[in-house]
Amino acid sequence: MPIILENVSFFYSKNTPLEITALKDVNLRIEKGEFVGILGENGAGKSTLIKLFNGILRPDSGKVTIDGLSPSSKKAKSMIGMVFQQAADQLFCRTIYDEIAFGPLNFGYSRKETEERVLEALEAVYLDRTMLSRNPFSLSGGEMQRVALACALALRPDYLVLDEPITGIDPSGKKEILETLKKVKDQGTAVITVTHNLNGLFPLLEKIIHLQEGRISFQGSRKEYLESENVPLPPIAAMMRELKSSGIQVNPALFTVEEALEEILRVKSIIEKKKTEK
Amino acid sequence: MQGPVFSFVPGDSFLHTLDPRTKLAAVMLLGILTFRTESFFGIVTLFVFFFALASISGLPARVFLRAVRPMILFIIFIFFAQLFFTKGHVLTSFWILNPSLEGLQNGLRLSARFILLLLFAALMTASTDPSAITSGIERMLRPLPLRWLGVNSFELATMMNLSISFLPILFERAERTKxxxxxxxxxxxxxxxxxxxxxxxxxxxxxxxxAEELALAMESRGYQGTRRTSIHELRMQRRDWISLFALILFADFMLRF
Structure with missing residues (x-):
């Protein structure tokens, strides 16, 4: 069963002169096991959208269901793991163990079960067991982000929702987070991530939703996204498109350095062949 | 969005253009006056005076309603406490309560005083930019020998400014943690x-x-907590001196009753 949004609209400061339309007529369906990227500029409604998934915000019109349940029900909440942007604001316990155990204990799991989940989550984010007794605020920014991710994973969610998971994190930390996400996805959890950092996450995305001023301006597979107009592209794809528009017959729907190199060399050999034929 | 209690409403009325120090002094003086005024006539005069100032200020009525509203329970409590626990001519009695005539008078007087205090304070805060209030307080404290206490008026002003600007940050942080x-x-x-x-x-x-981060940021931009100059140097104009003088005459007149 999926996350379904039907004709969802959301306004901030409704019925005041300062009313802002954050989302307008959004229709969406996210299945378990999908890797979904929600893209868009600042203020496009991305963060508002994910807050609808676990009932932090309620739509002003339209309907949100999680596996057929209301997002504010406890059952639905336990199915959704959320990681917000500022990791430091999400950590509030004295030790990392307490921090990761907070979720499972709230949902009523036993001490033993909770401990199991804490260790499993810690391992999933590549952190060491010796860290469990440390204070979350003694960690580096990247480690904090991983603890925040572990907190969500300890719920063993069906849907893992992340807001800018790799922004402001060094390359090695980034790589580990991406590996964690891939692993989680392979275990059948839907990973839904909000980002405008196309560089790191893009190769993992299977489905892309692009928001523009509160409306969905694109929804489809990564391949379709690379071929569509008026969407922000990862750097390599943008370069390939430039090459194409300058008259070189390359396939523009590529986004990794290796693929691009291969494609450019292929086209180069064709051009050289043509030259010698002449 | 509804602004918080005692927030600034921009405008260009006579009251808006007065020096913040004039207004601070006026509020203090009027505060003393409300609590020195005993007679019914005096309190009514103060209300009339308030309405005159409020109409000069051109501020919307909701500014003043909003200032009084949060305190209304407290004021009602004071009124009833006075009404029932003041000894005097018993008006009527039911159960164990004996409201007295003196109690009624005391209750009305005290609640009127609190309302007046709130109204005058709201008049000042709504017609004065918060940063002008702090620089006014800073300038008024400058002659005091605060150095003996290990602070100076500039530090106090910075502290006030920062606490005002920290409030929205506090709410935002609470929301995120929640x-x-x-x-x-x-x-x-x-x-x-x-x-x-x-x-x-x-x-x-x-x-x-x-706060630690902010302190670092301030220090790295050269903040020392010593004397600082201001873009808007406060200067008492003629209208400030005239207003203060008029107010003192008014106070003198009121206190003669």
Whole structure:
């Protein structure tokens, strides 16, 4: 069963002169096991959208269901793991163990079960067991982000929702987070991530939703996204498109350095062949 | 969005253009006056005076309603406490309560005084930019020998400014922590005390961290807590001196009753 949004609209400061339309007529369906990227500029409604998934915000019109349940029900909440942007604001316990155990204990799991989940989550984010007794605020920014991710994973969610998971994190930390996400996805959890950092996450995305001023301006597979107009592209794809528009017959729907190199060399050999034929 | 109580409403009335020090002094003087005024006539005069100032200021009525509203329960409590616990001519008696005539007078007088205080304070804060208020206070404190206490008026002014600007940050941080807790299964609905206790510690810790960061940022931009100049140097104009003089005459007249 999926996350379904039907004709969802959301306004901030409704019925005041300062009313802002954050989302307008959004229709969406996210299945378990999908890797979904929600893209868009600042203020496009991305963060508002994910807050609808676990009932932090309620739509002003339209309907949100999680596996057929209301997002504010406890059952639905336990199915959704959320990681917000500022990791430091999400950590509030004295030790990392307490921090990761907070979720499972709230949902009523036993001490033993909770401990199991804490260790499993810690391992999933590549952190060491010796860290469990440390204070979350003694960690580096990247480690904090991983603890925040572990907190969500300890719920063993069906849907893992992340807001800018790799922004402001060094390359090695980034790589580990991406590996964690891939692993989680392979275990059948839907990973839904909000980002405008196309560089790191893009190769993992299977489905892309692009928001523009509160409306969905694109929804489809990564391949379709690379071929569509008026969407922000990862750097390599943008370069390939430039090459194409300058008259070189390359396939523009590529986004990794290796693929691009291969494609450019292929086209180069064709051009050289043509030259010698002449 | 509804502004918080005692917030500034921009305008260009006579009251808006007065020096903040004039207005601070006026509020202090009027505060003393309200509590020195005993007679019914005097209190009515002060209300009339307030309405005159309010109409000069051109501020909307809701500014003043909003200032009084949060205190209304307190004022009602004071009124009834005075009414029932002042000894004197008993008006009527039921059960164990004996409201007295003197109590009624005292109650009305005290509640009127509190309302007047709130109204005059609202008049000042609504017609004065908060930063002007702090620089006014700073300038008024400057002659005091605060150095003996290890502070100076500039430090006090900076502290006031920072605490005002920190409030929205505090609310935002509380909201973010609350959301993070709620999405990990914390229920806030049932018990408001629980949400306070769950939020308080992380919030205080967070604010201390924010404060440390801010202190670093200020120091790295050269803040020393010593004398600083201001873009808007305050200068008492003729209208300030005239207003103050007029107010003193008014106070003198009121105190003669």
């Amino acid at each position: 959301v993070a807790q709620a999405s990990r299964g914390m229920y806030f609905g049932k018990n408001p005390l629980r949400s306070v206790s769950a939020l308080a510690i992380p919030l205080i810790k967070g604010v201390i961290r924010d």
